[in-house]
Every structure is written in structure tokens, then in C-alpha cells.
Amino acid sequence: MLSTEDFAGFGSKVVLFSHITSRLPDAAYPNLLSEKGGSGFPYLAYLDAEGNVIGKPAGRSVEAFQETLDGPVAEFLALQAKAADGDADAQRELFVRKVELGHFAGDPAAARARLEGMDGIDEATRERLGQALTEQEFQQILGSVSDASQAAAAGAKVAEMFRAGRIATGSTSLYYWFFLGSYAEDQKDAELLGAVVENLRGNQRAARLLPRFEQALEALKKDG
Amino acid sequence: MLPRIRTSGLLLGALLLASPGFAQDDETKALQDKFDAKLQEEWLRAADWTTDYDAARATAAESGKVIFAYFTRSYSP
Numbered sequence: 195m196l197s198t199e200d201f202a203g204f205g206s207k208v209v210l211f212s213h214i215t216s217r218l219p220d221a222a223y224p225n226l227l228s229e230k231g232g233s234g235f236p237y238l239a240y241l242d243a244e245g246n247v248i249g250k251p252a253g254r255s256v257e258a259f260q261e262t263l264d265g266p267v268a269e270f271l272a273l274q275a276k277a278a279d280g281d282a283d284a285q286r287e288l289f290v291r292k293v294e295l296g297h298f299a300g301d302p303a304a305a306r307a308r309l310e311g312m313d314g315i316d317e318a319t320r321e322r323l324g325q326a327l328t329e330q331e332f333q334q335i336l337g338s339v340s341d342a343s344q345a346a347a348a349g350a351k352v353a354e355m356f357r358a359g360r361i362a363t364g365s366t367s368l369y370y371w372f373f374l375g376s377y378a379e380d381q382k383d384a385e386l387l388g389a390v391v392e393n394l395r396g397n398q399r400a401a402r403l404l405p406r407f408e409q410a411l412e413a414l415k416k417d418g
Numbered sequence: 419m420l421p422r423i424r425t426s427g428l429l430l431g432a433l434l435l436a437s438p439g440f441a442q443d444d445e446t447k448a449l450q451d452k453f454d455a456k457l458q459e460e461w462l463r464a465a466d467w468t469t470d471y472d473a474a475r476a477t478a479a480e481s482g483k484v485i486f487a488y489f490t491r492s493y494s495p
Contacts, residue, residue, distance in 0.1 A: 196461035196488070205465040208486040211474035212467050215491040216453040219446060223471050227489045241485040243478035245471070259486065267484060 228337020299330035349377025456492035
């Protein structure tokens with residue numbers, strides 16, 4: 195589809211950029227995929243000139259790309275212009291959209307503080323945005339791990355999230371528990387490992403992880 | 419339709435098996451070969467793509483256009 199004339203016609207209306215994750219040691223922007231909210235391949239996003247995500251194509255066809263460009267992307271840019279003119283409602287809505295699009299993934303704490311102090315946002319939206327920031331925070335951690343040697347540092351960060359009540363529940367949440375359980379095992383923290391085991395029980399995707407952590411927990415308990 | 423491939427399953431498998439560290443010389447060469455081959459794929463020549471993130475942002479700033487970003491990988495099919 196990317197080789198068709200239709201796509202080339204669409205491409206003339208935008209700047210076409212492809213990021214190729216190579217795993218080469220000297221690759222430029224090696225974590226760009228996760229920084230822009232991606233967790234698998236292929237991943238598509240519209241970015242502004244500063245690299246912020248301003249939309250995600252609703253489908254994988256030229257028609258869907260164009261619809262997203264004419265719809266959500268154009269709406270975002272119009273909202274941004276309105277907010278810049280001082281419209282308070284537009285500023286609040288723009289903040290909501292930016293959280294949803296992952297603009298604050300690099301600094302979720304600042305976004306959380308802003309969210310807490312913001313009027314005019316109902317409780318359900320506040321909760322949804324808080325969880326979105328948690329998912330983005332974890333995606334940043336996950337994206338920073340490319341081999342086993344980096345898992346310990348990731349585990350410490352996930353433990354910090356867990357202790358603050360921020361639990362990832364998205365499609366990659368199994369890795370949240372993997373990092374946390376590995377960290378608890380390494381730290382010989384039976385209480386934390388017990389919490390991981392409790393959370394993994396009943397999770398069919400955890401069939402490989404759960405026995406390992408259960409055994410480690412038993413061993414920790416025996417060691418006192 | 420573009421196939422969707424999740425990286426995380428592979429990552430978890432690698433972590434569980436405690437795979438060795440970053441690519442060594444032979445691995446680096448193999449990764450470079452795969453990257454070079456990716457750059458030769460037809461779709462990259464069929465439209466005006468850049469693989470330079472800085473250049474894409476500069477072009478977007480100059481032209482007023484937005485960036486259509488396509489993230490793919492070369493290290494695995």
C-alpha cells in the first residue's frame with residue numbers, strides 16, 4: 195500500500211518520515227517508537243514540527259490516513275490555535291487531548307500536578323487521564339529496556355510506580371509485573387513479591403511467570 | 419494490510435532467557451546489513467520519504483505540513 199500512486203499522492207500533502215528501529219549501537223533516536231506512544235510494528239502517527247503526536251490514523255489505508263488528517267489532526271491544530279488566543283475552554287480541552295496523545299509521557303508528574311489543580315474536568319475524565327499517564331509512564335520504562343542488563347533499573351522504576359499506586363493495566367501490563375517481580379526477587383522483598391503473585395493469579399497470560407515468582411516467594415519465606 | 423507485530427513478547431522471552439548483552443561485532447554487521455537492505459525496499463523509493471528525524475521536523479517547520487510518521491524495523495522481518 196505504501197508503494198501505490200494513491201499513497202504517493204497523499205504523501206505530497208505531508209512530510210513522510212520513516213523511523214527504522216535497527217538495534218544498531220549508533221542508531222539515531224533508538225527509543226523514538228516508545229517516545230511517540232508505539233509498542234509494536236508497524237506504528238503510525240501524525241507529528242507536528244516539534245515532534246509531538248497530534249493524531250493517530252484510524253485505519254491502515256490511504257482513505258483512513260486522509261480522514262484522520264482532515265478530521266482529528268485538523269481539529270487538534272484548530273484547538274491549539276484557539277487555546278493560544280487565550281480561550282480557557284480550549285486550553286483545558288487541549289490539555290486533555292495532549293494527555294491522551296502522550297505529550298507528557300516524559301514528565302507525567304508535572305502533568306498529574308496540573309491535572310489535580312485544573313477546574314472543569316469531571317471525575318471520570320480525571321481518572322481516565324490519570325490512568326493514561328500511568329500507561330505512558332510505563333511505556334517509557336519498557337521502551338528503555340533492550341536487553342536483560344537493563345531490567346533491574348526498570349524494576350526499580352516500576353516499584354516506585356507500584357508503591358505510589360500507579361499500576362499499568364494496558365496490553366503490556368504483564369511486563370509491569372515481570373519487572374516488579376524480578377525487582378522484588380532481587381531485593382529479597384517477600385511482601386512486594388507476594389503482591390506480584392497475588393496480582394498475577396488468575397491471569398492466563400502469566401502462565402510462565404507465576405510459577406517462577408511463586409517458587410521464589412516460597413524460597414524467600416523459607417529463608418526467613 | 420500491514421501486519422502488526424508486537425515487540426514486547428520477544429522482549430519478554432529474551433529477558434526470561436537472560437539473553438546476552440548488546441550486539442557484538444558479528445551481530446552488528448548482521449544488523450547493519452539488514453538495515454541497509456531495509457533502506458532499499460520499494461516503498462521507500464515510491465514516495466518522498468526521509469529517515470532523518472531532524473530533517474523531517476525542519477521540513478515540517480518550513481512547509482507548514484504535518485509529519486506522517488511510519489515506524490518499522492529492520493532487525494527482524
